[in-house]
Amino acid sequence: MKKTTLSVLTAVLLLFASCTYEEVNDQTSPEAIDVVDQDKPLSIDQINSAIQEKLDSKGSFDWTEASDHLLWSATQHSNNLLTVGYGENGESFSTAKGQALENIKSEILNTILRTSTSKSTEDILIYDDEILNYIDVTVTTLESITALRQNEQIRYLEPEGYRFFTLAQNPETGRSSAGCSQSNVNIPSADYGTNANGAKIPWNYYDHKIDQAWAYSTGRGIGVGVIDTGLSPNQPLLGSRFDDFYSGRYVQKYGTYVDSFWWWSTKTDGPNDRCGHGTSASAAIAAPNNNTGDFLGVAYESNLISYRGTSDVVLEGYHERKGVANALKALGNRSDVKIISMSIGYPWSIGRIKDALRYAHSRGKMIFAAGGTSTNFTNWYGVIFPATMSETVAVTGVEERAQYDRCDICHDGSKIDFTIIMERSNNNHQPVVGFNNGESSSFGGSSTATATTAGIAALVWAKNPSWNRGQVLQRLKESGDFYPNRSSRYGYGNIDALKAVRGF
Structure with a gap:
């Protein structure tokens, strides 16, 4: 297959992109960048x-590795907007700045x-x-x-508005x-x-014994925060009928x-999902x-x-x-939230989100994150x-099979902690309540695996309300297929939810 440029490649690193992508020939080699006019910014x-070269050679990229000229050039292509993280190493936040x-x-x-000239x-x-x-x-x-x-008191500099996804954007809306x-x-x-109620139980719940775990816990009393694209206003089971039972x-x-191209805009567009992913x-x-x-969730009383x-x-x-950083801060400040689920991400680190995650973590939150999902030809990319x-x-x-094999579009690697069975041999994925009333949806990739694991954690925490995050995580590890060992690709493996909530 012809090698694609980064703007195509990274556009499909996460979950099923619904846009049409096309290949672009990059005529500028990394070597040529070294001899360009330093008084002029590099082209996109x-x-x-240059970024692709780092990905090819190291499998990762960080703006700290960029030259001054590369970083400045990227800033020029992002409305001159630069994010500056400051303080001592590890000093991501301060509730009262001294x-x-x-x-x-x-x-x-x-x-x-x-x-x-400012x-x-x-x-x-x-x-x-x-x-x-x-x-x-x-x-x-x-x-x-x-x-x-x-x-030396600057922790990172990032051209926050720089986009690599121009080819993944809708040509009419630019998004x-x-x-x-x-x-x-x-x-x-x-x-x-x-x-007994007539509610539908997804096929993979049986693989993880979630249906048996409900005899001991249903997640009652545990607050789960979901940072995503919001909730559909057309699905009453996640709205007006959420507490019917x-x-x-x-x-x-x-x-x-804030749904705007302009950095100076501050008005948010509300909580309603316009995508569908957050609803799922x-x-x-x-x-x-x-x-x-309709289909029920893992922690259906949370x-x-x-x-x-x-x-x-x-x-x-x-x-x-x-928006994600502000959501992390808000959930970090809530005493009723124990768990945060994030089925979203990016190929490399984002300073402000890293700072916000560390803040939420410092507040005792257990944060689940998706390992990554992509099309088949980009599965080489790691977590x-x-x-x-x-x-x-x-x-x-x-996949649902005797031996471990990642789903067709899922990422794996040494950073993975757990896995969830979410793809059948016929490629059917986990079913969930749909975007509209009375409808269903099929939810796949590491996104559904992340949300499902967050639900299992809520079952464990509800059964053991006095526990802290570390104790819940340890129980999840002990309930994994590979425990006390750890796979280099799949962490502790599939979780037995019955063991997790009941103990041993």
Whole structure:
């Protein structure tokens, strides 16, 4: 197969992209970049070529590895917007910023003023986070980049608005729709069972003994936060009928995503899902044990707190990354939330989201992240961010067969902690409640595996409400196929939910 450029490759690294992709020939070699005019920014093709070279040689990329010229060039192609993480190493957040941090911030701003034509702080300071130690600034000159990189109290510099996904975007709207689907799917009877209420039980719940685990726990009293594309207003089982069957159970919906191309926009577009992915992820976790003949979730008595933090699964834009970071902060501050599920991500780390994850983790949250899903020809790529972080629990999907084999489009690797069976030999995936009332959907890849594992964790925590995150995680490990060993590709493997909630 002809080698594609990064703008095509990374566009399909996460979940079923519903756009049409085309190949692009990059005529600029990495060697040619070394001899270009340093006074002019590199082209997008040149930047992508340099990043692709790192991916090919190392399997990863980080902006800390970029030259000053490469970083400046990317900033020029992102409205001159640069995110600056500051503080000591590991100092991702501060609930009350002391004078030392304020001094660092002032030094950063003064450096930019000194090396640019900007006249005042108001000209360059775009956003100053109240908890996380980063600011968004406008940087126009290469001299500013070079000077900032000499400051040892800067943890990272990232061109936050730089996009690699132009070919994945809808040519009419300019937006991508990776992982999005609102289609109704007719689920064959062989792919589900039913319980006494008439609710449908997905086929893979039986593989993990989730149906047997319900005799001991249904997740009652545990709050699960889902950061995704929101919840459909057309699905009453995740809205007005969420608590039809269990008094006191609640669903709450919030929005932190700003649906705008312009970085200065601040108005969020609400909690409603316009993609479908967030609805499916939430349904896999918490859809109720209904009497309407629809599919139920793993932890069907848990509480659900949904945040629309992104428009799709690929965290490619400024407002998506900012929306996810703000959702993490909000969920981190909630005492009723024990678990956070994130079936979203990006090929490499994003500073502000990394800072926000560390904040939520410091507040005792158990954070599940998708290992990555892609088309067949990009499965060489390893585990994606934020599943690569030690603060997250990384999950991927495997097929329903005697030996372990990842699903056709799932990623695996040493960072994976657990797996969920979510693909049958006929390629049917886990069924869930659909986007609209009375409909069903098929939910696949590492996204459904992540949400399902989050639901199992809610069952364990509800059975043991006095436990902390570490104790719940240890029980999940002990319930994995490979425990006490760990696979280099699949972590502790498939979880036996019955063992996890009942103990041994």
